[in-house]
Amino acid sequence: MNKQIKIFVGGFGSGKTEIAINYSIYCRKSYTKVAIVDLDIVNPYFRTREAREALNRKGVEVVAPEGKLTYTDVPLISPEIKGLIQNPGYCLILDVGGDDVGSVVLGNFRNIIQDFGYEMLLVVNSYRPFTQTVPQIKQMAQEIENRSRLKISGIVSNPNLSRQSDEEIIKKGHLLIKQAALKLNLPVRFICMDKQFSKKIKSENFVEPIFYIKRFMRLPWD
Secondary structure: OOOOEEEEEEOOOOOHHHHHHHHHHHHOOOOOEEEEEEOOOOOOOOOHHHHHHHHHHOOEEEEOOOHHHOOOOOOOOOHHHHHHHHOOOEEEEEEOOOHHHHHHHHHHHHHHHHHHOEEEEEEEOOOOOOOOOHHHHHHHHHHHHHHHOOOOOEEEEOOOOHHHOOHHHHHHHHHHHHHHHHHHOOOEEEEEEEHHHOOOOOHHHOOOOEEEEOOOOOOOOO
């Protein structure tokens, strides 16, 4: 994934925001300047802005509404975001939520995003509603592309049942995601797993690279 702009899209419960957060921290190993933009205008709980302090400590800039606007559902189309997209000195992560509805906001930046090159990755958890079958995953991908007017370039496999997950659950869900990727003629860029599996599951059991993630997001009742 060598593009300057990396866009993470996906349905509710896909784990998209957790992955975007973890990936932005990972990018700090290779880039001096990394910024993550919170464009999630749909999901009221899991938002990048919730992890602002933790990301700042890791050297990752967070662009999101502040103060009274922090929890609004109005997309903030600011010159700051456009400036980051056009700045070649930054590795830029866009966290775009709300399935195809949230992807509409990307249309505001489509022209400049295309000019600078991007990778748009669809995060799929095959145990969540609306992405439990190959046709459902294919439909979601097409709807996101139609609304954003940008092309998905790869799939991020994130099959899990939260704390109930084990190797068999991950393997079974990953197989379905690979089948969907084949139908879409898209590569699976990597498979995500919680860091707790780093010593339990052997990477050689999977063809794709494994990206171990740390959990940052917490529900109010968690």
